[in-house]
Amino acid sequence: MKDLDYIESILELLENKLQLSRRDFSKASVLLSSGLLLSSAGSFALSGCDRKPEWKSISFLKILLHNFQLFDGLQNRLLKDRIILIEEDKIQGIERKGDLDQYRDYKAVDLKGWTILPGLIDNHVHITCPFMNGGDVLSKMDQQIEYNLRNCVMSGVTTVRDVGGSPGKISKFRSKADNNEIPGPRVISSLSMIAARKGEQLGWPVFMPYIRNPQIKEIIGGNFAERPATIRELKEITEEMIRMGAQWLKTLHHDHTISFYPRRIPNHTDEGYKAILEIGKKHDIKCALHAMFVNGFEKGVELGFHSLEHIPMDDVIPERYAEKFIAKGMAIMPTMMVYHDFLNHQIILELLEDHGKEYLIPEAVKQVSNIISKLLALEKRNLSEEEQRKLLADPRYFKEMFPNVVENIKRLNGMGAKIGIGTDSGTFRGLFGRYNDELRHMTSAGISNFDTLRMATVVNAGIIDMQEKIGTIEKGKYADIIAVEGNPLKNIEVMDSVAMIMKGGTFIKGKGVHGLNL
Ligand SMILES: [Zn+2]
Known part of the structure; x- marks a missing residue:
């Protein structure tokens, strides 16, 4: 869609503001016989769709x-015969099971022998993705x-780090989820990514033009990616993100297309990356770098980014860079699903159907x-070299390079x-609710169930500096607790279905739990 068409469609919508807010939810009181109810809950209705309405x-x-049984995020075994006491949003204690009668002023909840774990953390999402292009967006x-x-x-993820999205929308929906007006995780966010002008155009929506007009930006909630053209603009926009409340900064090193015949695409200069890092340091805010190739990994390590997003696919990481990465205390989110989905388009299509x-x-x-x-059709065709050069991301390249990801x-x-x-x-294929797929990919790559679950909880909490608040089930932490049927230390597939979810002491799901009816 051309810029002009897009702007016209915005103006059209402005004239008919009704279309901009087609949500329908209302406050509803939930009264329970125990008399211990702290707050009534928002009831949530997805209008005009076939989803569960309430x-x-x-x-x-x-x-x-x-x-x-308890997986506390720390020990490679399940603890038995414990009780957990929760007051308001925090865990007050974990004690050996005794006479429950002494806790008469507590609402007792029987978890039916399930395994409970700390709420899962997803350190790389884009919650404001519309999964659509064009005027409908x-x-x-x-x-x-x-x-x-x-x-x-609802997949058990109680905290996310959003690394790129529309700032206005993130703020709006974050507060709704925090107030439990709608179901949603706690959101840490970088707000807009800081990308190079005409740089990497992957992600979604791919055709969303870069909007610079402040009034239009205000209406759409801001750009998914800001695209400064000069160092001065880059510094200004980085400061603006922080002023608007960014808790991380996100930029990209992506200097060529993902192809057997790579084509160069614009990237920030070292001066640009250093400026982002310096501004972050001044405000005590960490910086994440998208890096899918070895040269991006090396750049991220040399410049001292705090987290690298994705994992190099074009080759194995040189040992000295891996060593430096560790010595600097950096973190990486491999996002295996991004790569694996290219091997799996038929299955994803069936899932969508x-x-x-x-x-x-x-x-x-x-x-x-x-x-x-279209991607599937592309995979089946014999493309000429010229056609391959035009692709931003070649599915066949992903397939051939996947062993590097695992290695x-x-x-x-x-x-x-x-x-x-x-x-x-x-x-575009990274549908929300597929966290269990990522866990499965990690164990398939040879990571133990225990290490995978630690990454999903305590390690992820540390990466976003929230280790004092979330990531384990311990006294004083937020009561972010989920339950599954079976032992995930033995069988990661039990994570496919989460039976109970509590975020900050509030139950948001409790399949068949007596007295909850959620
Ligand atoms: Zn991403």
């Missing part, structure tokens, strides 16, 4: 969880963002299915590197 959350002043974006947040938290409406609004299902079908994860893990978990949900 959602509610339940809080109590004091909660006692019992009848569970503006009218339906909010609805899709609500889907994203809901699917994310069977369950698409659970993840996406109808228009988004149509658009995502369409682009995946690099193994290598870094073997050397004791800090590896976190991120799904990159919000890219």
Whole structure:
């Protein structure tokens, strides 16, 4: 879509503001017989769709969880015969099970022998992704963002780090999720990415033009990626992100297309990267670098970024750079799903056919299915060299390079590197709610279940400097607790279905839990 068409479609929508807010949720009181109810919950209705229409959350002043096995995020075994005491949003204590009668002023919740774990953390998402292009984005974006947040938290993810999205939308939906008006995780965010002008155009929405007009930016909530043309603009926009509340900064090193015949694409200069890092340092804010190739990994290590996003696919990481990466205390989110999905387009297409409406609004299902079908057709054709040169990302290249992804994860893990978990949900196949797929990919790459679960909880919490608040089940931490049926230390597939979810002491899911009815 050309800039002009896009702007015209915005103006059209402005004239008909009704279309901009087509959500429908209302406050509803939930009264429970125990008399311990702390707050009534928002009820949430997804309008105009086939999803489960109702959602509610339940809080109590004091909660006692019992009848569970505990993975606390620290030990490679399940603890038994414990109870957990929760007051408001925090864990007050974990004690050996005794006479429950002494806790009469607590709401006792029987967890049916399930395994409980700390709420999962996804350190790489894009929650404001509309999964759509074109004029429909503006009218339906909010609805899709609500889907994203809901699917994310309902898969057991209670905290996310968003590394690129529309600042206005992030702020708006973050507060709704924090207030439990809608189901959603706690959101840490970099707000807009700071990309190079005419630089990397992957991600979604791919055709969204770069908007510079302040009034239009205000309406759309800001750009997914800011694209400064000069160092001065880059510094200004970095400061602006921080002023607007960015808790991280996100930029990209992506100097060529993902292809057997790579074509150069614009990138920041070293001066630009250094300026972002310096501004971050001045405000005590860390910086993440997208880097899918070895040269980006090396650049990130040399310049001292705090986290690297994705993992090099074009070759194995040279040992001395892996060593430096570890010595500097850097972290990496491999986002295996991004690479693995290229091997799996047929399966994703089937997933969309069977369950698409659970993840996406109808228009988004149509658009995502369409682009995946095109990629599949592309894979089957014999492309000329010239055609291959035109591709931003060649599916066949992803397939051929996948062993490098696995090797690099193994290598870094073997050397004791800090590896976190991120799904990159919000890219066009990165549907929210697929965290379990990422866990499975990590274990398939040879990481033990225990290490994978630690990455998903305590390690991820440390990467975002929230280790004092989340990531383990310990006294004083937020009561972010999920439950699964079975032992995930033995069988990672049990993470496919999360039976109970509590975020900050509020129940948002409790399949069959007596007294919750969620
Ligand atoms: Zn991403």
